[in-house]
Amino acid sequence: MKLLLIEDDLDIGAGIQRALQQHDLTVVWVRTLASAMTFKTSKDFDLAVLDLGLPDGDGLTWLTMLRAQEGLQPVMILSARDSLRDRLDGLKQGADDFLVKPFELEELIARLQAMIRRLKGFTQSGLRGCGLEIDHQAHLVYLDGQVIHLSRTEFQITQLLLQRIGRVVPRNTIEELALSNETASSLDMHMSNLRKKLGRQQIRTVRGIGFVIDRSDSLAT
CATH class of the missing domain: 3.40.50.2300 (Response regulator)
Structure with missing residues (x-):
């Protein structure tokens, strides 16, 4: 490495x-x-x-x-x-x-x-953690083995959070890398939709900084 x-x-x-x-x-x-x-x-x-x-x-x-x-x-x-x-x-x-x-x-x-x-949560084709798995090649997200249908932006946000699992991803980083030409205020809407699809416990808000998926024993190594 x-x-x-x-x-x-x-x-x-x-x-x-x-x-x-x-x-x-x-x-x-x-x-x-x-x-x-x-x-x-x-x-x-x-x-x-x-x-x-x-x-x-x-x-x-x-x-x-x-x-x-x-x-x-x-x-x-x-x-x-x-x-x-x-x-x-x-x-x-x-x-x-x-x-x-x-x-x-x-x-x-x-x-x-x-x-x-x-x-090491990365695999050759994707990454895993906390019951979530992203397959980059198929552009699919799984939760506990079940396919979760996400929009393009929701997929990118989930990918960013899993890539830095256990660490807070600042709002401006997500806005720059996942929201493209959308307004900054739309991030909260996307987060709300993601929590409905993935479960509210998956994504934690750190006020004034950003969002995080906390580590758990399910993290792949």
Whole structure:
């Protein structure tokens, strides 16, 4: 599995690279925003660790670009910015996790391993979790083995939430990647329809941030 490390500090970057390589991860390390901007497709990497204070710009610029390009790879922000507003902004821009510097390598590794476990919910043709299964090739959604008929937008929303199961998906990420030219207010309508079809317990609202499908013991590995 390939991890993209975007970190300008030599000591921090080298330490992370050594630690992750010992856990059988291939680490591609870049130190500038310009270098990071060349990594933007699903073939470039599987997950990323992102510093925000880069020498030539803000790391959030890369994250915004990635999500705009429909890149859905998990991203952990690793930053000295420690205010609640900074953490919320990072999550709203599409980060899956936010770890504040200084940090312990053990915690970083544990959080990345959790992200990798979520990635293992993918199968060759789809992904699974919480009784739901998406078959990308057939463009079908199953709930407990039964086909659930969803609109194109509902399918895309369900896919986004399952791809990041256990993590809150910000409203603006869903709006950008699933709603196309629809108005932002229509997201609540789609969520209401999805809850009727999938069950109200499947999708949890996190007020002020977005939506999440919580992990359960049914997550495939």
